[in-house]
Amino acid sequence: MSNEVKTEFIEEKTMYGKNGVRVLQHRREGKVHHIKEVEVNTELSLSSKKDYIDGDNNDVVPTDTQKNTVYALVREKGIRTIEQFGMDLCKHFLETHSQVHTVNVYIEEAPWRRLDHTGREHVHAFILNPEAIRFCQVTQRRYGKPCVSAGLKGMKVLKTTKSGFVGFARDKYTTLPEVTDRFFCTTVYSKWTYDELLGLDFDRAVETVKAIILDNFAGPPDTGVYSPSVQNTMYLAQKQSFQKVPQISEIEIVMPNSHYFTIDLSKFGMENKDEVMLPAEKPAGNIKLSMKRHPKSKL
Numbered sequence: 001m002s003n004e005v006k007t008e009f010i011e012e013k014t015m016y017g018k019n020g021v022r023v024l025q026h027r028r029e030g031k032v033h034h035i036k037e038v039e040v041n042t043e044l045s046l047s048s049k050k051d052y053i054d055g056d057n058n059d060v061v062p063t064d065t066q067k068n069t070v071y072a073l074v075r076e077k078g079i080r081t082i083e084q085f086g087m088d089l090c091k092h093f094l095e096t097h098s099q100v101h102t103v104n105v106y107i108e109e110a111p112w113r114r115l116d117h118t119g120r121e122h123v124h125a126f127i128l129n130p131e132a133i134r135f136c137q138v139t140q141r142r143y144g145k146p147c148v149s150a151g152l153k154g155m156k157v158l159k160t161t162k163s164g165f166v167g168f169a170r171d172k173y174t175t176l177p178e179v180t181d182r183f184f185c186t187t188v189y190s191k192w193t194y195d196e197l198l199g200l201d202f203d204r205a206v207e208t209v210k211a212i213i214l215d216n217f218a219g220p221p222d223t224g225v226y227s228p229s230v231q232n233t234m235y236l237a238q239k240q241s242f243q244k245v246p247q248i249s250e251i252e253i254v255m256p257n258s259h260y261f262t263i264d265l266s267k268f269g270m271e272n273k274d275e276v277m278l279p280a281e282k283p284a285g286n287i288k289l290s291m292k293r294h295p296k297s298k299l
């Protein structure tokens with residue numbers, strides 16, 4: 001019997017790549033210029049693990065090459081949408097290197113918007129409008145189809161009324177008062193996955209989900225809409241996203257509940273009817289919901 005002790009661990013997942021590859025695509029259409037700036041993370045999983053186990057780098061596509069590939073594909077393919085560019089990158093690595101088993105690409109788009117402060121759109125000047133950061137994740141295994149998720153993050157919104165929270169469970173530590181009129185402030189994170197890509201307009205889908213989240217948060221401009229809880233508002237937004245974008249198979253939303261407290265001015269003999277508020281970024285509630293479409297129901 002050999003003296004070799006059988007190890008009790010296995011290499012579950014090996015992925016390596018380049019993070020934070022930033023690049024801007026500049027496209028000229030006569031006088032009118034277009035830009036797209038992205039930050040890309042690439043990750044490859046190889047069919048053998050000899051790089052990790054034996055220090056054998058034969059199959060390793062260096063992370064430096066992965067970075068260069070991002071630059072080169074911007075020139076070669078262009079960035080129509082981040083989702084399409086993510087799929088182009090996956091395809092490239094799988095077709096170029098037979099030892100690559102899975103490619104995972106994460107892309108964030110810098111929120112440049114054409115400058116229009118004069119009421120007219122500028123032909124070559126832009127302003128950063130970080131209303132929301134659009135991102136995507138594309139994963140493709142060899143012989144598999146690309147799996148595309150899209151999302152929005154950092155979308156901070158606040159409303160000063162039409163929000164409440166009542167009827168919650170109580171115990172000996174509960175001090176929270178029931179309110180039917182409060183501020184509602186949150187920074188929305190949302191990520192969803194498509195199960196059908198044929199004919200899908202990625203830009204339109206993102207705009208649709210964004211509008212749905214904002215509509216459910218704010219309601220009509222002159223009247224608003226009452227939110228009985230963060231939970232219910234995010235549920236309604238997710239349900240409507242499934243209805244309006246049939247290609248979405250699952251969606252998650254995270255909404256921290258950033259509290260604003262009414263500052264006690266009574267010691268100065270002053271009344272304060274929610275006119276002077278204390279923003280309290282932390283602690284914040286953190287409300288999450290992930291939903292999957294029932295496999296057979298395509299609305």
Ligand SMILES: O=c1[nH]c(=O)c2[nH]c(=O)[nH]c2[nH]1
Pocket residue numbers: 165176228229230231257285287
């Ligand atoms: O909309 C809310 N959901 C909660 O779960 C919660 N908990 C809390 O203290 N305030 C709120 N508000």
